[in-house]
Amino acid sequence: MHLPDGLVPLELALAGYAGSALLTGLALARIKRLPDPRGELPRAAMLTTVFFAASALSIPVPPTSVHLMLTGLMGVMLGWFAVPAILVGLFLQAVLFGHGGLTTLGLNGLILCLPALVGFAIWRGAGARWPDLAALIAGGGAVLLALAIFAGIVLLGMPAALDAGAERAALAVFLLAHLPLVLAEGVIVVVLLRVLRRIEPALVPHG
Amino acid sequence: MAEALPTASLSARARLVMAFILAFGIAALQNLVALPIAVALAIGALVCAPERRAVLYRLRPAALLALMFLIVLPFITSGETLVQSGPLRITKEGAHASMLIAGRMMVIVTLVMVLLAPVSAFRLVGALRALGLPALIADLAMLTLRYLDEVTAELQRARVARALRGGATGLRGLPDHALLLATSLIRAQIRAERLWAAMRLRGYGMRHGTLPTPLAMRDWTAIAGTGAVALALVALDRSL
Numbered sequence: 001m002h003l004p005d006g007l008v009p010l011e012l013a014l015a016g017y018a019g020s021a022l023l024t025g026l027a028l029a030r031i032k033r034l035p036d037p038r039g040e041l042p043r044a045a046m047l048t049t050v051f052f053a054a055s056a057l058s059i060p061v062p063p064t065s066v067h068l069m070l071t072g073l074m075g076v077m078l079g080w081f082a083v084p085a086i087l088v089g090l091f092l093q094a095v096l097f098g099h100g101g102l103t104t105l106g107l108n109g110l111i112l113c114l115p116a117l118v119g120f121a122i123w124r125g126a127g128a129r130w131p132d133l134a135a136l137i138a139g140g141g142a143v144l145l146a147l148a149i150f151a152g153i154v155l156l157g158m159p160a161a162l163d164a165g166a167e168r169a170a171l172a173v174f175l176l177a178h179l180p181l182v183l184a185e186g187v188i189v190v191v192l193l194r195v196l197r198r199i200e201p202a203l204v205p206h207g
Numbered sequence: 208m209a210e211a212l213p214t215a216s217l218s219a220r221a222r223l224v225m226a227f228i229l230a231f232g233i234a235a236l237q238n239l240v241a242l243p244i245a246v247a248l249a250i251g252a253l254v255c256a257p258e259r260r261a262v263l264y265r266l267r268p269a270a271l272l273a274l275m276f277l278i279v280l281p282f283i284t285s286g287e288t289l290v291q292s293g294p295l296r297i298t299k300e301g302a303h304a305s306m307l308i309a310g311r312m313m314v315i316v317t318l319v320m321v322l323l324a325p326v327s328a329f330r331l332v333g334a335l336r337a338l339g340l341p342a343l344i345a346d347l348a349m350l351t352l353r354y355l356d357e358v359t360a361e362l363q364r365a366r367v368a369r370a371l372r373g374g375a376t377g378l379r380g381l382p383d384h385a386l387l388l389a390t391s392l393i394r395a396q397i398r399a400e401r402l403w404a405a406m407r408l409r410g411y412g413m414r415h416g417t418l419p420t421p422l423a424m425r426d427w428t429a430i431a432g433t434g435a436v437a438l439a440l441v442a443l444d445r446s447l
Contacts, residue, residue: 009237010231045399046350046399053358059380094319095323101316102226159284162280184381187385188388190385202396
């Protein structure tokens, strides 16, 4: 779910960069407030590597197969580090594989970083009391939120003359096509956080 | 020959700046006047690129998406009818929008790939750092890249092993995928502890970073030339 280059008007792409820059500035400021920000770096990098590698693998979810986004999980496990981690992943995907784009890097950053931070907030607020529910909402909900932001940006960027009926139909197909991903991410994040809380609780703060 | 091309000796920093200038310049096009020139520029760059096979391979996802826009948009946009056959109607506005979006997309991706394909991912991150990317993000990117192949291979081995043991498929297989991911994350945590110990032993964060070397004249010339091309395209686009 990456916006490609050339799809959105220049003004929107620049607004995406401004939004992502603000979000990155906020994230870096919060990371600097951690007791040992440099000590957290290797852990964040190693987890980012796993998320990046795992999102490249396709997982069969009948009747289709999906590539996991793992934004909610990144938010839960990386906290504010999720913002630079996602931007790094998006940049590498754009220049190495042609997924996403350079001009849309800012917008794609917002599409994935905001749900990650929402996942982080949900887990921090409810992870200790209702871990499974919080994990389900952080996992599946992050995908839904990313879909909503993506759809909103696409609607803003598409030609004004687009037929309203076709627009609604395309959005419905888009959402339906991503339901397996919402389901897969929800289940995987619930199971994974259950296992990690039992075996390696240090990996899941606030849980 | 790669050595014969004027762009072969450009630094990674210059290539990155040129890629951004061209990408934003092309993204600013709103009409079909300057787009054919941009397309010709992209085709020329691709033909001259020593890595054209690799670039062509990487262009496939973008080409598929561009094709989808070309096929779908003309039919779902209202406006002046160009061609009508039964219930299917191609509009002028739809054809214009589809060509503009698909054209911009392919030109940007091609030029960015041609410019950046000769540069390794590590050098690109180094170039970003020299251009002002915060150290924390650059270090995060370097470490991620350093272990990416290893972790990907590990995950793939685990998947094959799970399949060979007759792991569940479909929806019932999702918890197994979660377990594989959990194992990888635990390994990553252990690796991170060792890595942090090694980084501290090597004095990570104790030394001041070295200043990046200044850009060479050929880099400045290439950046200025790229800026001029981008400006000319936008000016031509806005002139009509």
